[in-house]
Amino acid sequence: MSAPAIALTDPSAVGLDLDLDPPAGTGVSEADYWAYYYEHENAYEWNDGYLEVKPVSDTLTIQVYQWLLRLLHYYLDTHDNARLTALEMGFRLSLPDKVAIRKPDLGVVLDSNPIPLADLDRSYKGTLDLCVEALSDSTPAEIARDTEQKRREYEAAGVREYYILHHEPSWQRFYRRNAFGLYQPIPADEGVLQSEVVPGLRFRLEDLQRQPGPATMIEDAVYAPFVLPAWQRDRQVLEDERRARQQAEQGRQQAEQARQQAEQLVRRERAEKEALLAELARLRGDS
Structure with a gap:
């Protein structure tokens, strides 16, 4: 039996006062329960012909x-x-x-x-x-x-x-x-x-x-398998992007460090060559 759309009895004919909140244990038919008490603010349940209050x-x-x-x-x-x-x-x-x-x-x-x-x-x-x-x-x-x-x-x-x-x-x-x-x-x-x-x-x-x-x-x-997996995937994408940027930055820094070291080596070799030429010139002048 599904919930009836309308009551099968007239409330006044069976003594129902819909302006009052009947106490738990009040006897009502199933039809009247669906019609008058199922959506009542007291959240009534129905048990074998009697109202129960949750x-x-x-x-x-x-x-x-x-x-x-x-x-x-x-x-x-x-x-x-x-x-x-x-x-x-x-x-x-x-x-x-x-x-x-x-x-x-x-x-x-x-x-x-x-x-x-x-x-x-x-x-x-x-x-x-x-x-x-x-x-x-x-x-x-x-x-x-x-x-x-x-x-x-x-x-x-x-x-x-x-x-x-x-x-x-x-x-x-x-x-x-x-x-x-x-x-x-x-x-x-x-x-x-x-x-x-x-x-x-x-x-x-x-x-x-x-x-x-x-x-x-x-x-x-x-x-983790069912709580916000899309958010987890988005977070993983962002984390992967962050790591990629970090790795790229580390690569750039390493390349810059290598460039600076190469320049320092060239300057040092140039300075050593210039010092050697100057020493040779001085020895020639002394002789």
């Missing part, structure tokens, strides 16, 4: 999320093989026991996905290839929502990789579906996590805290 992450966790988002933008500037969803855009999960509509903080739709993300889409009609949630830890229920509930939902829906971000590494989780459709932790090779879903995307786990900038990443073998 919690807010702390500043440090948001910075972790923003760094990974920048990394994905660098990656896509190079590979151009996927599109991103963020924050307000949701997708429908038709699960064995229920239906839910989730708005992950970040989603990746590969160009190879059978359902493309269209330019004018306001919701994604397929299953995201990668979901990222920035964990809110205000309450145990908020923690469980991302680490347990959404993990089960994304796993069952077929989201191939799921990342949970937080400013504390102990709360970070990175999952990949195995051949049986179950999430398993993604192993890190010498501290580097490599995505299989997004080919070529990788990052050092400690960099989620360090958050290096592009000037550092282009010198790092982990990121």
